[in-house]
Amino acid sequence: MFANRQRRVSVDEDDLSAFFVHLRRVLRLPPESFSAVLVSDRRIRELNRRYRKRSAVTDVLSFPLRENGYLGEVVISAPTARRQARHYRHRVEEEVKLLLLHGVLHLLGYDHETDRGQMARREHTLRRRLGLE
Secondary structure (H helix, E strand, O other): OEEEOOOOOOOOHHHHHHHHHHHHHHOOOOOOOEEEEEEOHHHHHHHHHHHHOOOOOOOEEEEEEEEOOEEEEEEEEHHHHHHHHHHHOOOHHHHHHHHHHHHHHHHOOOOOOOOOOHHHHHHHHHHHHOOOO
C-alpha cells in the first residue's frame, strides 16, 4: 500500500502507486509485503527523533517488522524529496521513487553503513532495471 499523508507537496499519486506495484513485482515480493507513506518534514523529524534519537529532518526512514510476511514500512518526507529533486533537476516523483527503492532495500536487510557496498551495488542495478537512471 502506498499512501500520501501530507498536503504541501503536489505529487502524481497514480504514478507513484504504479511504481510501488512495479517495484514490488521486480523484487518478487508478495502483495501487502510492505507499505510506504509520504509525510511532512515535521512528521519525519518526529519519527527520526523518537526512533533514531536524531532531531533532524531526513529524506527516508525504514521500519522493518518482518512478521507474517510483512517486511515493514517506508516513510518518505515529501518536502525533502522536493528539495532534493530540485537540486538534482528531476521530478519530485523520480526522487520519491529513488527514496522508496532505498527504503525497501533497508527493509530487505541491506545496510549501506556496514555492508561493504552490497547495498549500493544492488541499488544501482535496480535503478537501471527500474528505469531510474
